Amino acid sequence: MNHDVLKTVIYDQHELIRNYKINERFYSLEKSANYILIGLRRSGKSLMLYKLAQQLINEGVDWEQIIYINFEDDRLVEFSISDFNDIVLTAAEMTSKTPYFFLDEIQIIDGWEKFARRLADQKQHVYITGSNAKMLSSEMESQLGGRYLAQRIMTYSFEEYLIAIGLRNDLAHHYTSSLNGQLRAAAKSYMKEGAFPEAVDYSNKRIYVENIYNKVLLGDIAARNGIRNVQSLRVLMKKIAETITSEVSYTKLHNAINSIGIKISKDSLISYVGYAEDAYLIFNTHNFIGKFTERESTPRYYFYDNGLLNLFLINKDPLLLENAVAIHLKRLYDDDFYYFKSSKTGIDIDFYIPSASTAIQVTYTLDAFNLDRELKSLISLSNDKTTRVDNYIIVTLEDEEKTIDTNDIKIQVMPLYKFLLITSFQF
Numbered sequence: 001m002n003h004d005v006l007k008t009v010i011y012d013q014h015e016l017i018r019n020y021k022i023n024e025r026f027y028s029l030e031k032s033a034n035y036i037l038i039g040l041r042r043s044g045k046s047l048m049l050y051k052l053a054q055q056l057i058n059e060g061v062d063w064e065q066i067i068y069i070n071f072e073d074d075r076l077v078e079f080s081i082s083d084f085n086d087i088v089l090t091a092a093e094m095t096s097k098t099p100y101f102f103l104d105e106i107q108i109i110d111g112w113e114k115f116a117r118r119l120a121d122q123k124q125h126v127y128i129t130g131s132n133a134k135m136l137s138s139e140m141e142s143q144l145g146g147r148y149l150a151q152r153i154m155t156y157s158f159e160e161y162l163i164a165i166g167l168r169n170d171l172a173h174h175y176t177s178s179l180n181g182q183l184r185a186a187a188k189s190y191m192k193e194g195a196f197p198e199a200v201d202y203s204n205k206r207i208y209v210e211n212i213y214n215k216v217l218l219g220d221i222a223a224r225n226g227i228r229n230v231q232s233l234r235v236l237m238k239k240i241a242e243t244i245t246s247e248v249s250y251t252k253l254h255n256a257i258n259s260i261g262i263k264i265s266k267d268s269l270i271s272y273v274g275y276a277e278d279a280y281l282i283f284n285t286h287n288f289i290g291k292f293t294e295r296e297s298t299p300r301y302y303f304y305d306n307g308l309l310n311l312f313l314i315n316k317d318p319l320l321l322e323n324a325v326a327i328h329l330k331r332l333y334d335d336d337f338y339y340f341k342s343s344k345t346g347i348d349i350d351f352y353i354p355s356a357s358t359a360i361q362v363t364y365t366l367d368a369f370n371l372d373r374e375l376k377s378l379i380s381l382s383n384d385k386t387t388r389v390d391n392y393i394i395v396t397l398e399d400e401e402k403t404i405d406t407n408d409i410k411i412q413v414m415p416l417y418k419f420l421l422i423t424s425f426q427f
Contacts, residue, residue, distance in 0.1 A: 183417045184417050191306055
């Protein structure tokens, strides 16, 4: 690889990073450790590397020590595994001091893990980003030899979003009517528009999100996995979006797609769903009390960002509300949350977190028409001797916060904005 081209890429990246304003994120990186940051495209992984580079410069590191390579740069389109060593050689030409290697979207280059392992073995400082969950597979972990700490990066949490749009999460905003209205309005925007960090500054956020979705669908999923029938992939994502709040099997998805005249094999469909999960487009939850085979065959799917989900929906705020709750739980508990559904007892709980002993129902509004239904499953769950529940929560979009005392349990009713600011379910 021509070293002058690499230097141009690096110096251009310096210019981009130098004056980039970066909003606060609630992630911390150990400077002495090597990292792999993974997550949905445009979720803020690169911005975290920018922030780290800025911190190093502020601490006295020279710009020439910042070896930042973005592998999506079109000048690197012919870059291959044989060119990796040229990055090390170029760094040696730029500085005699300790280099810091920032390797952005490195998964594009097949065989990257061998180079990453070599740098780590040489005690270099290395920070890597990628947009595919396979970068955290057990096989990849073995090849990297445990030399890297992994950190999943998601789009803004609600508290990060408030910081980005200039609202404070303080007592005044919780108790002053006008200021509290701003928090509630922000939660509604967060629910509908999603929380991609760079989208905050866009007036037309939908177009920005559409561009991300097409990049993920066509690049990270279709091109990367050799999918020619892109139309079937698009329809599959739409059908999954329409199932939010309900469990769905591969068979049901397969039948739904074939019923509209789009032919796809069931095996291909299963593979496509896996690719979408690997690209951090969607994630799933399973039935806590289901047998293993039932858990795996009838999950509930959610999207990693509400802006993506909203591309498929028209006036479906209840689905967006539940998806926003699911994202928050994913952020806090990773895979340790479930839905809880029993045909035998009639219990149907939207989310159950065993490690937090918490059960959560989600309803757009709590009124006389649905109050009994929402309470019934929570009360039934409290009588289930095999399951421990200390916290019972009903999340609504905007209803006032209150406590319902019934059948010897206390049920916390709270609006979305309040729920999204919870970091621990201890009341």
